[in-house]
Amino acid sequence: MKPDLIDLIYLVAAILFVIGLKGLTKPRTAVRGNLIGALAMFIAVVVTMLHQDVISVTGLLVAIAIGSAAGVVLALKIEMTAMPQLVALFNGLGGGASVLVAGAYLAGNEFAARLASGDHFSDVLTATAASGLIGAITLSGSLVAFAKLQELKFIKDVSFPGQKILNLVLALASIGVGVLVVQQPGHANLWYWLMAALATGLGILLVISIGGADMPVVIALLNSYSGLAASATGFVLNNNLLIIAGSLVGASGLILTRIMCDAMNRSLWAVLFGTMQSGGSSQSDDDVYANVKSTSADEVAMMLEVAQTVVIVPGYGMAVAQAQHAVRDLTNKLLEKDIDVQFGIHPVAGRMPGHMNVLLAEADIDYERLKEMEEVNSMMDQVDVAIVLGANDVVNPLARTDPNSPIAGMPIIDVDKARTVVVVKRSLSPGFAGIANPLFAADNALMLFGDGKQAITEITKAFDES
Amino acid sequence: MILLLTVFALAVFLGVEIITKIPPTLHTPLMSGSNAISGITLVGAILAAGGNNGTLASVLGFSAVVCATMNVVGGFVVTNRMLAMFKSRK
Numbered sequence: 185m186k187p188d189l190i191d192l193i194y195l196v197a198a199i200l201f202v203i204g205l206k207g208l209t210k211p212r213t214a215v216r217g218n219l220i221g222a223l224a225m226f227i228a229v230v231v232t233m234l235h236q237d238v239i240s241v242t243g244l245l246v247a248i249a250i251g252s253a254a255g256v257v258l259a260l261k262i263e264m265t266a267m268p269q270l271v272a273l274f275n276g277l278g279g280g281a282s283v284l285v286a287g288a289y290l291a292g293n294e295f296a297a298r299l300a301s302g303d304h305f306s307d308v309l310t311a312t313a314a315s316g317l318i319g320a321i322t323l324s325g326s327l328v329a330f331a332k333l334q335e336l337k338f339i340k341d342v343s344f345p346g347q348k349i350l351n352l353v354l355a356l357a358s359i360g361v362g363v364l365v366v367q368q369p370g371h372a373n374l375w376y377w378l379m380a381a382l383a384t385g386l387g388i389l390l391v392i393s394i395g396g397a398d399m400p401v402v403i404a405l406l407n408s409y410s411g412l413a414a415s416a417t418g419f420v421l422n423n424n425l426l427i428i429a430g431s432l433v434g435a436s437g438l439i440l441t442r443i444m445c446d447a448m449n450r451s452l453w454a455v456l457f458g459t460m461q462s463g464g465s466s467q468s469d470d471d472v473y474a475n476v477k478s479t480s481a482d483e484v485a486m487m488l489e490v491a492q493t494v495v496i497v498p499g500y501g502m503a504v505a506q507a508q509h510a511v512r513d514l515t516n517k518l519l520e521k522d523i524d525v526q527f528g529i530h531p532v533a534g535r536m537p538g539h540m541n542v543l544l545a546e547a548d549i550d551y552e553r554l555k556e557m558e559e560v561n562s563m564m565d566q567v568d569v570a571i572v573l574g575a576n577d578v579v580n581p582l583a584r585t586d587p588n589s590p591i592a593g594m595p596i597i598d599v600d601k602a603r604t605v606v607v608v609k610r611s612l613s614p615g616f617a618g619i620a621n622p623l624f625a626a627d628n629a630l631m632l633f634g635d636g637k638q639a640i641t642e643i644t645k646a647f648d649e650s
Numbered sequence: 651m652i653l654l655l656t657v658f659a660l661a662v663f664l665g666v667e668i669i670t671k672i673p674p675t676l677h678t679p680l681m682s683g684s685n686a687i688s689g690i691t692l693v694g695a696i697l698a699a700g701g702n703n704g705t706l707a708s709v710l711g712f713s714a715v716v717c718a719t720m721n722v723v724g725g726f727v728v729t730n731r732m733l734a735m736f737k738s739r740k
Contacts, residue, residue: 201687201690202664204683204687205668205669205680205684205687206668208676208679208680208683208684209668209671209672209673209680210673210676211675215730215733215734218726218729218730218733221683221686221687221726222686222726222730224687225689225690225692225722225726228690228692228693229692229693232696232697233696233700235697235700237700237702238696238701239700239701240699240700241700243699243708243712244696244699244700244715247712247715247716247719248715248719250716250719251715251717251720251722251723252719252720252723254716254720254724255719255720255721255722255723256723256724258724258728259723259725259727259728259731260727262728264732264735267682267728267732270724270728271681271682271728274682274685274686274689274720274721274724274725274728275685275688275721277689277718277720277721278688278689278691278717278718278721280717281689281691281692281694281695281714281715281717281718282691284695284698284710284711284713284714284717285691285698285710285711288695288698288699288703288706288707288708288710288711289707291703291704291706291707292698292701292703292704292707293704293707294701403681404681407681407685407688410685410688411684411687411688413691414688414689414690414691415658417694418654418694419651419654419658420694421694421697422654423697424654425690425693426690426693426694427654427657427658428657428661429688430688430690430691431658431661431662431665432661432662432664432665432668432684432687433665433684433685433687433688434662435661435663435664435665435666435669436665436669436680436681436684437681437684438666439666440669440677440680443674529674531677536677536678536681537674537677537678538674538675538676538677538678538679538680541675541678542678542679542732542735545675545735546735548735551736556673556674
C-alpha cells in the first residue's frame with residue numbers, strides 16, 4: 185500500500201476515535217461510542233498490517249491471537265467488583281507495550297542505519313526516552329495498583345522517612361539517564377534500559393504508599409500516563425494516529441484525575457509527586473464514640489415503613505460485601521410501597537472513578553436514581569432515612585467542621601442532615617483516611633453492625649413481613 | 651517535529667473539550683474505553699515486530715503486540731460489558 189493511502193486511512197481512524205470518545209460521554213450513545221472506538225482500532229491494525237515494511241504477518245497474527253484470547257477471557261470472567269484492578273492491569277500492559285516499542289526502535293535496523301550515517305536526530309531520541317520513561321512508570325505503577333486492589337498478600341503499604349526525597353532522586357536520575365539516551369546515541373540502548381529500570385522503581389514507589397481511598401485518583405492518573413506514553417511512541421515512529429489517540433486518552437485521564445482531586449480536596453500536585461498524606465486522629469476514638477446507638481434490622485424496617493424519601497449512600501464496603509443485589513431487592517420493595525429511593529454517589533466512592541455507578545447498574549438499579557453529590561445534598565434535609573452502606577470518609581462531617589482533619593475541606597454527602605441516618609458497617613473502625621467519624625455518634629444516627637449484604641437482606645425481610 | 655507537536659497540542663485540547671462534561675455515571679466506562687484506545691501503541695508494536703529489524707527488535711515487538719492486544723481487546727470487551735448493564739434498563 186502507498187504511504188499516503190495508509191496515512192489517509194490513519195486519519196479516518198483518528199476521526200473515528202474522536203467520535204467514539206465523544207459517544208462515551210452520554211449514556212445513550214455510549215455503547216455505540218465504544219464500538220466506534222473498537223472499529224477505529226480494527227481499521228488501524230489492518231492497515232498497519234498492509235504496510236509495505238511489515239513482512240512477518242504470520243508471527244504478528246500469532247501475537248495478536250494470544251493477546252486477544254487473554255484479553256477476552258479476562259474481560260468476560262472478571263467480577264464487576266474487581267473491575268478497578270482489571271482496568272489497572274490493562275493500563276499497565278499498554279504502558280509496557282510503549283516501553284517495548286521504543287526499546288525495539290533502538291534495537292532495530294533503522295536506528296542502526298541512521299546512527300551509522302552520523303545523523304543525530306535528537307528529537308526522535310527524546311521521544312524514545314519519553315516513551316520509555318512514561319511507559320515504565322505506567323507499567324510498574326499500574327501493577328502495584330493492581331496488586332493492592334486485588335489485595336495480594338505480599339504487597340503492603342510501604343512508607344518510610346525520606347520516601348519523597350527518594351522519589352525525587354529517582355525521578356531526576358531517570359530523567360538524567362534519559363538525557364544520556366539523547367546525548368550519547370552510540371550507547372542509547374544501554375542508557376534506555378537503565379532509564380526504564382529507574383522509572384520502574386519510581387512507579388512502584390509512587391503508588392506503593394498510596395492507600396485505598398486515593399486509588400480512584402491514582403487509577404485516573406495512570407490512565408492519563410498510558411495515553412501520554414502512546415503519544416510519545418507516536419513521536420518516535422513519526423505516526424500521527426498514535427499521537428492523536430494517545431493525547432486524547434492523556435487529556436481524558438487528566439480531566440478525570442482533576443475531578444477526583446476536587447472531590448477529595450487534594451491538589452493535583454500532591455498526587456503527581458506521590459506526596460499524599462495519610463492522617464492521624466486529632467481526638468481519641470472513645471470520646472468521639474461515647475454516644476453511639478446501635479439498632480436492629482427490624483427497627484430499621486419500621487422506620488422505612490413510615491418514610492417517604494430514602495437515600496442510600498454506598499461505599500466500597502458495599503462492593504466488598506457484594507451487597508448491590510440485596511440493595512436492589514430492598515429498593516424494589518420500597519418502590520412498591522411508593523417510598524421514593526435515591527442513591528447518593530460520592531465521586532470517589534469505591535476504587536475507581538464511577539465504580540459505584542457500575543456496581544449498581546450491574547444489579548439493574550435504574551441509573552436515573554443515581555444522584556450526584558451536589559444534587560443529593562440539596563435535598564438531604566427533606567430525607568427521612570439515609571442509609572450509609574459501607575462508606576466512611578465520604579460522609580464524615582469532620583470534613584466541614586475540623587480544619588485540622590486530613591479530610592478538611594473535602595466535599596462530603598451530608599447524610600447528617602437527614603432526619604435519621606442508619607449506618608451499616610461491620611464495626612466502628614475508621615475508613616481509609618484513618619480518622620474517627622463523629623457522624624456515628626450523632627443524635628440522629630443509628631449503627632447497624634454487620635455484613636452489608638446480610639444486613640440489607642434482613643432489613644428487606646423484616647420490611648416485607650410487616 | 652513541529653508538525654507532530656502541533657497535532658499533539660490540538661489533540662489534547664480536543665480531548666479536553668470532549669471530556670469536560672461527562673456525568674459521573676460514565677466515569678468508569680469512559681476510563682476503561684479510553685484505556686482501550688491508549689492501546690493504539692499496538693500499531694507501533696506491529697511496525698516494530700513485523701519489520702525487517704533483527705531478532706532483538708522483533709522479540710521486543712512481538713511482546714509489545716501481545717501486551718497491547720490484551721489492552722485493546724480486553725479493554726473494549728470489558729467496556730462493552732459494563733455499558734450493556736447501563737443499557738438494560740431505561
